[in-house]
Amino acid sequence: MVKINELTHYTQQLMLVSRFKDYCPNGLQVEGKSEIRKIVTGVTASMALLEAAKETGADLILVHHGYFWRNENPVIEGVKRKRIAFLLKYDLNLLAYHLPLDAHPELGNNVQFGKVLGLEVICYLGDDNLVAYAELESAVTLSEFGAHIQAKLRRAPMLIGNADKLIKKVAWCTGAAQGYMEIAIASGVDVFISGEVSEQTTHQAMESGVAYISAGHHVTERYGVQALGAHLAHHFDLMHEFIDIYNPV
Ligand SMILES: [Zn+2]
Incomplete structure (x- = not known):
């Protein structure tokens, strides 16, 4: 007690x-x-x-x-x-x-979500440590990465981008963080993962070549x-x- x-x-x-x-x-x-x-x-x-x-x-x-x-x-x-x-x-x-729970360096949503996907945070992009960054050991296609996410979260993510695009540099922020897509694009990552998606996110992804994955606000x-x-x-x-x-x- x-x-x-x-x-x-x-x-x-x-x-x-x-x-x-x-x-x-x-x-x-x-x-x-x-x-x-x-x-x-x-x-x-x-x-x-x-x-x-x-x-x-x-x-x-x-x-x-x-x-x-x-x-x-x-x-x-x-x-x-x-x-x-x-x-x-x-x-x-x-x-x-x-x-504070999104950003906490050990217990936070971003670090813990990364653990679920097997992604160890290398550094953070943008302000407030709210966009996490990791690199895969070997590149996989966007569709393979999507299947991995689906298996780990038990929920089908929405994938925006070329299904055959090779993914190695991964950025993510849990919840409704599609507004950070610009930070991900400026940082030169291969894919950005968040929980929700906006109409304009699809255009940002297609025109920048940075894939976007909407994996679910609640589940992330x-x-x-x-x-x-x-x-x-x-x-x-x-x-x-x-x-x-x-x-x-
Ligand atoms: Zn939230």
Whole structure:
């Protein structure tokens, strides 16, 4: 057992929260019971995750996508009211880490996603360490690389580019980071992987010759929160369970 204040204090230091300018508060977003025995992790603090976490006896729900985003309506009504009312009713703590969890050098989404694909980060491109870079030992075609991703993520990615293009230099950023395609192009990589895709991404890929892979926002961001949850469970001797709520995007 650990007190929520002690756990939160430790996690704020671990996640280097003060280094980031983010679109949401990082750390404790909704306060619940003071004693923590079980952590449930998930990608997004949706109602389905809250209900599943309560069913499995969670004291703390740890997510990548929490609440209170910069440009959203601050009024507590509708979907937001139901979620917060549920947390308060069952005395559940909600802890959320957004950019600090993407970028963390050991537990972060980018590093952990790379591990799943067998990619070891060599360096980062652009600002804030948010675009990871690795090189394959030997080049494979785009379609072969896509099949590898599908096998590892158990989800078919969208591939944009010549299927026979040889891939060796790989850049990636989990989530909705298609906006970083320009950084990838400027860096001269063979392929850029992220979770979502925009209409203009296809043109950028075809005209630059840098292939693009849209591998899924949810699936690319499943790994950081699991690594952080496992780390906290080990550090404080707590129970931890990751609950994967299906999302097609
Ligand atoms: Zn995300």
